[in-house]
């Protein structure tokens with residue numbers, strides 16, 4: 355508890371008579387500053403987020419064996435839908451702040467995206483001295499790593515995209531219905547397909563990183579997590595030592611073997627698809643979207 359301090363920042367409007375004052379508070383922990391608007395978010399909610407973030411931070415730093423020097427800012431911004439521009443949690447690419455919203459399925463406030471965005475923010479702190487390469491292959495790995503590591507630091511994640519199910523179930527079930535997106539296509543069309551085909555992209559990309567860990571070990575994923583120059587399949591091959599097409603085919607057999615070994619895998623896959631918020635998400639179709 356010795357790390358917790360509280361500070362209050364009052365921002366005065368230049369036209370105080372026209373605009374109500376917005377009071378921002380912040381709750382500081384050892385590695386985070388949790389910012390929130392008074393009246394919109396309670397100090398108790400901020401404290402819960404700060405405590406959870408510290409737990410995830412400890413697990414992530416033991417996995418990645420690096421620590422960012424400065425505090426990570428987490429901005430709590432009310433219910434999802436209060437601002438239609440911000441439907442999903444995100445890390446802004448200028449300040450590197452995490453922006454979180456309350457989702458109906460959260461079992462603690464601002465849970466959705468906390469562990470996933472924390473992985474991005476943590477790594478962006480290290481990568482902040484270099485320009486983030488805008489290559490699709492880099493983003494393909496970036497999102498896969500963030501989603502896979504969020505599963506490790508928040509086991510049995512009850513929110514997006516697992517909703518309480520394993521990666522094997524959520525990724526493996528696409529093959530039952532023939533709705534998987536080839537990883538080569540997801541990589542080359544990352545900017546177009548990932549935001550459109552959200553449930554497919556996040557599960558398949560995270561599952562690919564899980565496969566790299568199972569096949570090549572923790573050190574390979576850690577090296578990839580701090581790789582700065584992965585632009586395409588060739589540069590990815592130089593990190594792993596095998597062509598992407600070979601990796602993809604090994605990944606598919608490995609995933610299907612693990613998925614099919616789960617008792618009731620078909621029923622679990624259908625439960626994930628039809629009895630969680632995935633039901634309301636758009637699923638891309640071959641021949642229509644790619």
Ligand SMILES: [Zn+2]
Nearest residue numbers: 470474497500
């Ligand atoms: Zn992400």
